[in-house]
Structures are given as structure tokens and as C-alpha cells.
Amino acid sequence: MNNSVVDTKMIYHCSQADITGGGGIETYVASLVLSHIPGVSNRIITDLKSVDQSQFQLLHLHDLEMLMDLRSECPAIFTLHNHSIYCPSGTKYLADRGKLCDRSMNLLGCAWGHLIDGCGSRRPQNILQNWENASHPLETLKKLQIPVIANSDYVRQQIISSGLSPERVVTLRCGVQPPKSATAPLNREIHQNQRILFAGRIVPYKGIEWLIKALAKTDPRIHLDIAGDGWGKPNMEKLAHQMGLSDRITWHGWCDGDKLAALYQQCLAVVFPSLWPEPAGLVTLEAYAHYRPIIASAVGGIPEHVRDGETGILVPLNSIQKLAAAINELAKNYQKSRLMGEQAQAWFQQEFTIDVHVQRLEKIYAKTIADFHGKTSDASYLNSCFR
Known part of the structure; x- marks a missing residue:
């Protein structure tokens, strides 16, 4: 200018x-x-x-x-x-x-x-x-x-x-910004589809390896959607193949706003497994805007945006067992997942629009x-x- x-x-x-x-x-x-x-x-x-x-x-x-x-x-x-x-x-x-x-x-x-x-x-x-x-x-x-x-x-x-x-x-x-398209609380049909979502860059410090290893210890019906791209993707695809998880993961690549909104709506929870101390993390707020609970690592500024047990679940850094347990907990409990999503959306409207x-x-x-x-x-x- x-x-x-x-x-x-x-x-x-x-x-x-x-x-x-x-x-x-x-x-x-x-x-x-x-x-x-x-x-x-x-x-x-x-x-x-x-x-x-x-x-x-x-x-x-x-x-x-x-x-x-x-x-x-x-x-x-x-x-x-x-x-x-x-x-x-x-x-x-x-x-x-x-x-x-x-x-x-x-x-x-x-x-x-x-x-x-x-x-x-x-x-x-x-x-x-x-x-x-x-x-x-x-x-x-x-x-x-x-x-x-x-x-x-x-x-x-x-x-x-x-x-x-x-x-x-x-x-x-x-x-x-609130979603452009209509959003709705988690319903039983979507919950029964047993899909979880990761949205972000595919680089090591975003915790994809941790998430894939945790996925191996969850109910085999659970499917992981990955929205994003990055230089770490080939290694992570190789890891998923070695662990026999290729059929439980869909790699969507970079997604535009409409595609990402659809992925938010079809999941039961969003996973945010960063290893580095995220300054804040907009993914958390976007999940809330779509009535979805968050499963996130307790690091950096993330805990300030998650009410543990109310709008999501915080897990210790790099704990495969506890991340898997958190995923299983929400995948097995529709009422809890829906309530957390509704409480997350209410907090979003109050604090994060x-x-x-x-x-x-x-x-x-x-x-x-x-x-x-x-x-x-x-x-x-x-x-x-x-x-």
C-alpha cells in the first residue's frame, strides 16, 4: 500500500x-x-x-x-x-x-x-x-x-x-468465523459410523505418528480421517501400512472450506495431538463450532481452550495408551460425546466467535x-x- x-x-x-x-x-x-x-x-x-x-x-x-x-x-x-x-x-x-x-x-x-x-x-x-x-x-x-x-x-x-x-x-x-453452512449436534447415526478427524499439517511435531500408534490400540471399527498435507505424509503412510492400518485411515490431502466442514460433521470427535507447544490452536475452536468434542494434548496454549471432561479430553504428551483410551471413551459413549459437543458449542458462542x-x-x-x-x-x- x-x-x-x-x-x-x-x-x-x-x-x-x-x-x-x-x-x-x-x-x-x-x-x-x-x-x-x-x-x-x-x-x-x-x-x-x-x-x-x-x-x-x-x-x-x-x-x-x-x-x-x-x-x-x-x-x-x-x-x-x-x-x-x-x-x-x-x-x-x-x-x-x-x-x-x-x-x-x-x-x-x-x-x-x-x-x-x-x-x-x-x-x-x-x-x-x-x-x-x-x-x-x-x-x-x-x-x-x-x-x-x-x-x-x-x-x-x-x-x-x-x-x-x-x-x-x-x-x-x-x-x-462461525461455519457458513448449517451445523448440528452429533447424532446417533454419525456416532455409529465411528469416525474421528485430524485436521492440520502432516509434520512430525503435529503428532500424527502418536495418533497412528494410538489408533492401533483402539476399537478396530474406528476410522481416522486426515485432512491436510505436509512433507511428513509419505513416512506416515508407510507407518500406517506397516501397522496394518491403511484400511482404517483416509488421507484427504488439503481440503477447502466446504470439504473440511463436511469432515467435521461426519466425525464423532476431533483429535489434536500436537507434540510442540501450540500457541493456541484454531482447530479446537473449529471443532467446537461444529458441535464436536476435542481430544487434545495438554501442552502449550491448548489447555486454555479445552475444559477437560466438559468440552473435550486432555491427554498427557505422547502417551499412546491414554490417547487410545480417550478415543475409545468417546467412541463407545454416544451421550457423552454429544453432551461434550453441545457444551463445546455453547462455550464457543460465549467466548470464541x-x-x-x-x-x-x-x-x-x-x-x-x-x-x-x-x-x-x-x-x-x-x-x-x-x-
């Missing part, structure tokens, strides 16, 4: 994400733009370098790279969508050890993590680039002193541990704007923004 595009003093989202489709950030930003919030432009700024930032009422940044070009000429906030600003690999997960990373970010520890623990690329040039991609925006964010939105308390605590003042960081959990999210976001906008203009006469505050 260039200067000629902007002709009113409005709030703008700033991101280079492709909002026509993709991952969590793309979906979230698209939802905000499509919500037509009063005073918020339906255009997205993709480059701040050549823009007169003083003309905006507020800039809402979503990308780390854009922090580097923010000049503090107007109110601004930054939403922290993932771990990339305080974790060079972006995962907080030590893949080769199968454990969460509890280290604070430092060059030596993170280099060790890449080289020894397999949390990222082992190529020296990639390690250095990953470090710079995280450390530079983090230092910039500390100096800017703008408010930060975290999408879970887990993420909030991580960024506070990395040096941000707790007063600067607020938790605002994600919201998602995009409309509820926008109402809370507007309050953050208003406070940020008021605070900025209340401090603009304070020279020490202005100077601190440019250090």
Missing part, C-alpha cells in the same frame, strides 16, 4: 500474510478484515517503509518483520501469534529429544538446540539466520514499548520471560489510542520509543 491509497484516518492491519488461505495467521487476519469493524480499513498494509505513519489512527501489526519499520508516529499494537520472536526455531520443541524446550533464548543454548537437540536446521548459516530473525525483532519490540497481544496465557508468559514488562502484554484468545473477539479487540484499540495521545506531550516517553 502507498500513500495515495490512504485518504482517511483509520485503523489498519499490517501483514504480508496471504489472507486468501493458508495457516493460522492468514485465517485470523482474514477474519478481522471480513468482520468490517467500524473505523478499521478493509485494506491491509504490507509495507510500512514508505508510508507516512502519522496519518493513521492506529496500526495493528501481525508480522515480526514489520516491527523494524515502525516509527512510533501513531498508536500501534503488535499481536504475537507464535513463538518466533523468542524462539529462533519457532517451535519451543526439541524434536530429537521429544521434549519441550524450557531454555530462555540465548545464542549458545539455541545453537546447541539446533545442532544437538534437532529443534531446527543444523546448517550454521541457517542457525545464524534464525537467531537474527528472532533476536532483532525482540530487541526492537522492547524499545518500541507498544502494547502486545498474546493469543494465550502460555504465549504471554513466554514473552514476559523474554524481557517484556507484564503490564505491556495482554492475553486475547483467538476467535473464528470472531464477534466476541472483535468486541474485546476494540477495547484494546481504544485504550491504546487514548494512552498514546495522553503521552505524546511527554518527551521522555517519545524519546524512549526511538531508542
Whole structure:
């Protein structure tokens, strides 16, 4: 976007994400733009370098790279969508050890993590680039002193541990658009079909291997639908074949919105077996929107979105037996599965629709704007923004 595009003093989202489709950030930003919030432009700024930032009422940044070009000429906030600003690999997960990373970010520890623990690329040039991609925006964010939105308390605590003042960081959990097509509570016929659903990328830290191994210990009538694609798919197909599970798994590949909605409606539960500490996880909310309970790993920000025993079942990380037991529990008990799905949908309507999210976001906008203009006469505050 260039200067000629902007002709009113409005709030703008700033991101280079492709909002026509993709991952969590793309979906979230698209939802905000499509919500037509009063005073918020339906255009997205993709480059701040050549823009007169003083003309905006507020800039809402979503990308780390854009922090580097923010000049503090107007109110601004930054939403922290993932771990990339305080974790060079972006995962907080030590893949080769199968454990969460509890280290604070430092060059030596993170280099060790890449080289020894397999949390990222082992190529020296990639390690250095990953470090710079995280450390530079983090230092910039500390100096800017703008408010930060975290999408879970887990993420909030991580960024506070990395040096941000707790007063600067607020938790605002994600919201998602309600389904376009009609949804309905689980019925007995669908439950008897005994289908469960995984939706997401097929990469090791998403827990597909754990799920396949757990499936082998469930009732043989249970069928797993996998919606998604990724570089780990060939290995997972091979594993399923070796375990004699090929006829119990359908690999749907990447699914558009209509296909995914149909898969949600034909399952009895959604399984979210991530091994890495998901910042939040939109899959949980999408399951709720379709009246489906969630079976999820108790890691990262996921537990903040699951009421264990009420809207779903939380299972310990990488426990094959307990994941299998949770799947069997819902597959054998129609009434429990339906009730959990109904309670999940009610919680979704109360807390996680995009409309509820926008109402809370507007309050953050208003406070940020008021605070900025209340401090603009304070020279020490202005100077601190440019250090």
C-alpha cells in the first residue's frame, strides 16, 4: 500500500500474510478484515517503509518483520501469534529429544538446540539466520514499548520471560468465523459410523505418528480421517501400512472450506495431538463450532481452550495408551460425546466467535489510542520509543 491509497484516518492491519488461505495467521487476519469493524480499513498494509505513519489512527501489526519499520508516529499494537520472536526455531520443541524446550533464548543454548537437540536446521548459516530473525525483532519490540497481544496465557508468559514488562502484554484468545453452512449436534447415526478427524499439517511435531500408534490400540471399527498435507505424509503412510492400518485411515490431502466442514460433521470427535507447544490452536475452536468434542494434548496454549471432561479430553504428551483410551471413551459413549459437543458449542458462542473477539479487540484499540495521545506531550516517553 502507498500513500495515495490512504485518504482517511483509520485503523489498519499490517501483514504480508496471504489472507486468501493458508495457516493460522492468514485465517485470523482474514477474519478481522471480513468482520468490517467500524473505523478499521478493509485494506491491509504490507509495507510500512514508505508510508507516512502519522496519518493513521492506529496500526495493528501481525508480522515480526514489520516491527523494524515502525516509527512510533501513531498508536500501534503488535499481536504475537507464535513463538518466533523468542524462539529462533519457532517451535519451543526439541524434536530429537521429544521434549519441550524450557531454555530462555540465548545464542549458545539455541545453537546447541539446533545442532544437538534437532529443534531446527543444523546448517550454521541457517542457525545464524534464525537467531537474527528472532533476536532483532525482540530487541526492537522492547524499545518500541507498544502494547502486545498474546493469543494465550502460555504465549504471554513466554514473552514476559523474554524481557517484556507484564503490564505491556495482554492475553486475547483467538476467535473464528462461525461455519457458513448449517451445523448440528452429533447424532446417533454419525456416532455409529465411528469416525474421528485430524485436521492440520502432516509434520512430525503435529503428532500424527502418536495418533497412528494410538489408533492401533483402539476399537478396530474406528476410522481416522486426515485432512491436510505436509512433507511428513509419505513416512506416515508407510507407518500406517506397516501397522496394518491403511484400511482404517483416509488421507484427504488439503481440503477447502466446504470439504473440511463436511469432515467435521461426519466425525464423532476431533483429535489434536500436537507434540510442540501450540500457541493456541484454531482447530479446537473449529471443532467446537461444529458441535464436536476435542481430544487434545495438554501442552502449550491448548489447555486454555479445552475444559477437560466438559468440552473435550486432555491427554498427557505422547502417551499412546491414554490417547487410545480417550478415543475409545468417546467412541463407545454416544451421550457423552454429544453432551461434550453441545457444551463445546455453547462455550464457543460465549467466548470464541470472531464477534466476541472483535468486541474485546476494540477495547484494546481504544485504550491504546487514548494512552498514546495522553503521552505524546511527554518527551521522555517519545524519546524512549526511538531508542
